Amino acid sequence: MNNCKLYLAPMEEVTTYVFRQVLDECFGGVDKYYTPFISPDQNKILKTRMGRELDPEHNKNLNTAIQVLTNNPEHFKDFSKIVSDLGYKEVNLNIGCPSGTVVKKNKGSGMLRDLYSLERFLDEIFKNKSDDLEISVKTRIGIDESDDVSEILEIYNQFPISELIVHPRYQKQFYNSKVDLEAFKYIYNNAKMPVGYNGDIKTKDDFVHLVNQFPKVSSVMIGRGCVTEPRLFSFIKNDIDAGYNIEDKKVIRKFHDKLLDYYVTEYGPNDSVFKMKEFWSYYILNPLFKGKDLKPIRKAKTLSEYKSGIREIFYE
């Protein structure tokens, strides 16, 4: 493999510290983990659900970057101080979230609506920066096709952003329709900082294809593909082809059971059932579960109903 690093993408409610720990224990292969976004404009952030992601105990032995969602430079600076004091090396600014409620507040990819404000924000957070906390950015390529990616890059290029991780979709595309590799290519060729890629990498072959096209890409960040196939990073790292036989099912079952146990310990039985159900909308896309019906899992309300649903889906 070239020098390209592998990152786990932040996914709210999905790639939680529980998921990250279990993934690392079972399969590894991830060079850096990104927390789902944390909004710092709340009091006593460390006590909130989002704040639990920050707890160094929950990120022990993992290389973790903390993602922040804000358009307020003071909140960003105060939060960065907390992040740095807790011993983290990188804060990642979310300029990608496409959700309507976030964009309405000019946060996430909503920051791309007004490039003048974006420039002022970046200017504020980089001005007189005294700590050595790295600031990376995860960005989309605009709001819709009328946006010009060269104008966005011109802003980013003015600042010492440690890495620019690009999800080459417009806000209006949410997570669907084709990624725009031409726009990515423009950024790849013209950015002054290292450029990482994110979007639709679902197999080792997808990764190889991408890196062959963009050999100097600094990182590839993977989200949904890894939730569907938690061995994906290790397949890429170790150049292993995916297998889909009964032994593979056992390996995934072990991972699943570990995740469930950890959730039960952290959140109690009922919340765990709710959280585990989230994962199944991704797992079900794994060829291991082809043709399986999720009904027994969807219907489950208690831990024992969930466990019997699992037995059905894994072994019948």
Ligand SMILES: Cc1cc2nc3c(=O)[nH]c(=O)nc-3n(C[C@H](O)[C@H](O)[C@H](O)COP(=O)(O)O)c2cc1C
């Ligand atoms: C349910 C869900 C939650 C997400 N939460 C975040 C988030 O907190 N921060 C972020 O930057 N991106 C978030 N994303 C976007 C992912 O990080 C990633 O950019 C996107 O899924 C595309 O990459 P993929 O095709 O590898 O999944 C989320 C995506 C999904 C589907």
